[in-house]
Amino acid sequence: MDQNFFQKTPKQALEQLQVTSDGLTSSQAAQRLAQYGPNQLAEGKKKSVLAVFAEQFKDLLVAILIAAALISMFSGNLESTLVIFAVLILNAILGTVQYFKAEKSLESLKAMSAPSAKVLRDGQRLEISSDQIVPGDIIELEAGDLVVADGRLLNCWSLKVNESSLTGESEAVEKTNEAIEGEQVALGDQKNMVFSGSLVTYGRAVMVVTATGMDTQLGRIATLMNQTQQRKTPLQKNLDDFSSKLAMVIMVICAGVFLLSIFRSHMTILDSLMFAVALAVAAIPEALSSIVTIVLAMGTQKMARQNAIIKELKAVESLGSVQVICSDKTGTLTQNRMTVQNIWADGVLTRGTDLELANDAQRTLLKIALLDSDATMDHETGASVGDPTEVALVQLGGRFGVEERAYRTQHPRLAELAFDSDRKLMSTLHNTDDGPTLYTKGAMDVLLERSTQLLTANGPVPMTPELRAQIQQVNRQQSENGLRVLAFAQRPMKEARLLTLEDETDYTFVGLISMIDPPRPESIQAVADAKKAGIRTVMITGDHKVTATAIAKQIGIFGEGDMSLDGVELDSMSDEELDQKLPHIAVYARVSPEHKIRIVTAWQRRGCIAAMTGDGVNDAPALKKADVGVAMGITGTEVSKDAAAMILADDNFATIVKAVLNGRSVYANIRNAIQFLLSGNMAAILAVIYASIAGLSVPFQPVHLLFINLLTDSLPAIALGMEPARPGLMDQPPRDPNASMMDKPMLTRVFGQGLMIGIASMTAFYIGLNQSGPALASTMAFATLTLARLFHGFNCRGKESIVKLGLGSNVYSLMAFGVGILLLALVLFVPAMESLFLVSPLNGFDLLCVLGLAFAPTLLIQLTRIFQGR
Incomplete structure (x- = not known):
């Protein structure tokens, strides 16, 4: 419907729609229903379970692991083949389940068009299903009715309509059938129109339907949601970047090791292939994606206890790097009661x-x-x-x-x-x-x-x-x-x-x-805490600019040098003008769904991680567009909850700030877990490369490395995810979302700590080789590497010494260490495990050597930290 329709008189409106005040005839309605189709909202295309499952195998690291499994199978090492394929299938199933839990269609939007309506057809008053309504129908409205289509008021008597699902404001809007002045009219100011999804709270009216289904304001929001693409989180980008680079490095090194080994006369092609397989398995952190998922999931449980319900695991990590929060006013920053x-x-x-x-x-x-x-x-x-x-x-x-x-x-x-x-x-x-x-x-x-x-x-x-x-x-x-x-x-x-x-x-x-509508008392402190943490809070509301600005001043959002805009002023600005003034705009008033998306997009253009809060249908596209969409659990519509990544059970802005703290803590814990996994893998990589260059036998069987990566490494990594938040996290600015997780200090620690553990493992290998041969050497190297990585879990709890962190401050790390020791003992001392894990019996001297060498890297790292701390 063209914008000029809002300025037409009732008679002109009826003429444009080619209807009379008696409404359509049955035949005219049938023709229009055939023309426009049922009054439904668009439904996005859904992927099949098989398609989603297949997508889980597209990663290059997964392809390398599959190749390693096939090589292991042809070499006769069936145990390693079965373990590798089991891990890949398990990860694929986990990814498929997560996809279908996170992705929801716009069923809530469709459900909002389900009620019946009272229409005038053939001069009779009929009650029909809303999906049979067509443009031109004359509909009677009274208090309690849900408006089922957009329409122009022909007559009304003291009509008030609650448009909160569209405008975000809970106060009912008064309507009139008078034509309005002006060419551009904000949604909340279209007094002679009613919109699908609104609720009649007072009075009566007669309207002529101007738009149904996807042509309504509600349908436009559905279209925006379908067109809106979610962005990858900084962690996803970092891990994707790391995985692609690691895969290329693995391929190059594996090829080099294979060629280096094959030219040694005493090694067969099969032995050379086993070196390449061992190196691939050692280099690929098989449990990395699962560990990250588990740590994020544990973070969601902690947040849920604090009234922040996480729908998408990635939102936990994104919260930690949020730089701007675009917050709705009513009910979030305020108490939602006059x-x-x-x-x-x-x-x-x-x-x-x-x-x-x-x-x-x-x-x-x-x-x-x-x-x-x-x-x-x-x-x-x-x-x-x-x-x-x-x-x-x-x-x-x-x-x-x-x-x-x-x-x-x-x-x-x-x-x-x-x-x-x-x-x-x-x-x-x-x-x-x-x-x-x-x-x-x-x-x-x-x-x-x-x-x-x-x-x-x-x-x-x-x-x-x-x-x-x-x-x-x-x-x-x-x-x-x-x-x-x-x-x-x-x-x-x-x-x-x-x-x-x-x-x-x-x-x-x-x-x-x-x-x-007074501010929540805790909002004032929460905004101050966010500011201290380097997070900008911006108010986006459907309320009037004067009221919104006054509230923003009370809460601390609007300060010296800040400015406020309304929707009309925002429309008059180009993207370049908006980008220039963006840091100084604290309040946006009388805004539409398109405005909200534009504001979020503008912050994202500046490279910022943006969170957006909202409770209405009108907020849904922006919630989906934002890096972290936050819906209201109490007052929020089902549509906004579907689109959001996080739901506030208490509709409280202060809960968002708590979630940001948890997000920062979770990210720090994930980083520590990744450091733990990679430094341990680095030790195995260096050991395999050294053995290949030195012409030694393979120090670790693939099944050894898979046992370490999937069992004994996983538990300490998960325990690192349970590390409590460190004081001062909210005194730091948000991390740069473009900064690589694998920065120079991180790479230095991974290589240095991996080198120490690798030296200890190869020392044990030489002791076993000199005593009894390759079988005992491999067993001692495997036991030393496993135990050293278990000890190393305490080093990765933080940058401070374990004395300062407190050995018992994370009881899960002690439990993980104990379970890891038990699993290693089962492999080494239970006869049935010897053939499965290809290990040889160890005597007392062997065990003392393994214990001393495994503990040496951790002792050296801790003594260094204690010395630096003093």
Whole structure:
């Protein structure tokens, strides 16, 4: 539907759609249904289980392992072949399960179009399924109805619609069938339109359907979600980069080792192939992806206990490198409930908590607020029903022990004029001690203009220009602070009768009540903590700019030199202008789903890892686009939860900051685990290369290395993932997402520590070789390498010495060490294991040598750290 349609009169709209006010005929509806198809939202193409399973084998490292398994099979080493293939299949199954858990289609969006609707066809009023609605249908709406399609209002009576699923704001929007001015109108300002997925909360209306299915605002959001591509996390990029480089290095070195070995006259081609296989198995960290997955999963469990429910494991790691949080205002930074802040009566501005019932003007102000509203509250449970603004007024009465129901019983309502967006007033007539009295609330400027007196503690006084100026000044001051201001007035009536619009005049002005959706107390501290951690918080909201900016200042988001924009201003900016001003924009107000994606994309263009929070359907595309999408668990729609990577069980911004701390800790633990795995593998690589160059027999059988990599290494690596968060993590800036995990210090540690363990292993190999031959030498080298890597797990807990870290501060590392020792003992001392793992019996001297050599690298590393620490 073209934008000019919003400016057309009802008659012009009907002519454009070629319908009459009686609606379509059955044949016309059938033709349009055939033209437009069922009113459904697009569903993304799903991959088959087999296709997803096959994708798990595309990695180059996996191809190298498959080649190693085939070579091992042809060489007669069936045990190694079976173990390698078992590992590959297990990893593929794990990856397939994760894919189907993480990827969900837009079923929630489809479900929102399922309700029925009341339409006029062939001059009759019918109730049909929403998927049979077509453009041109005339639909009747009343309170409680879910709007099933986008439509232009033909007529309405005091209509209010909750569009929170689209705009993100919980306050109901008043609608009118009047044509609106201007060419560009924000979604929340299209007063003569209603949109699919909205809820009618008050009044009645008749609309003509202008768009269904994917042509609706809801459908556009579905299209955005389908078009939005998720980005890889920094860890995924690092691991992908590392894997590709490692694969190339392995291929080159394996080829070199094979050629080097084959030209030695005493070695057969089969022996040379076994060297290449041993090197490939030693170099590839088979358990790396599984270890990373397990550590991330454990991080999710810890976060869940802190109300941050992680849907996608990669979000844990991304949280650790978040540099900007684009946060929704309502319910996340604020409490999602209107609260009275200040009252003005009898010439005095006071806080709502300081209202004095002994003051006639203030008591009358509260009386009007309770009687001239429809909200109710259960004063025992605190549960309330009604418009958020009126609920705030009822809660004000409850604060002083005044129940609205008792007031309303004492002063029954005789007549009313419902709120109207044109009049900006609501009036009710009541029986009072002074006779029938008209009570009115509404916009300050409208009521002040119609008032001739002002109520004071001493009774009504004439409304002078000075008093008008004072009231206007108070209103202006409150509005500039982001408060919503309501004015209240009264007028005595001669008799009880039906009200007319002419009755709303000649008022006695009583006072003002200002209210706001207040910030969560913990949000202020959380924003400060985020700032300390180098994380920028940006507010993105559908609220008005003045209100949003005022809240942002209170919370600490908006500071000196910052600026705020609304959707129209954002539309007028090019991407270059936005990029230039982006660091200084703290608040975005009155924004659309496209705006939110544009804001997130702009931060990502700067190389930043961006988190985005939201709870409505309108937030879903941006949640999916962000590096970390965060949905609200309490107020969030199912669509937003589907699109997000993390869900806040408490809808609290402070929980995001806690999750960032956990994310940083998890990343540090993963890095330590990778260092542990790679330094151990480096020891095996150096040992195999040395043996090949020196013309020695293979120091480790492939089954030895697979046993180390998959069993004895996995447990300490997982234990490293359980390391508690170190103090000062949130005092550091976010890490550079483009920085390589394998930086120079990391590579130095991996090579240096691997070299020490490799020397110890080859020393044990030579001792066994001199004693009994290659079989004992291989067994001693295997036992030394395994035990040395178990000890090395304590070195990788952190950069400090184990004395400073505390040996018992991570009990899981002690448990992993104990289980590793037990597994090694089973292999070495249980006769049934000797043939499976190709080991020879060890005597007491052999065991002492293995123990001493295995512990030597850890002793040297720890003594060095203690010396450096002092």
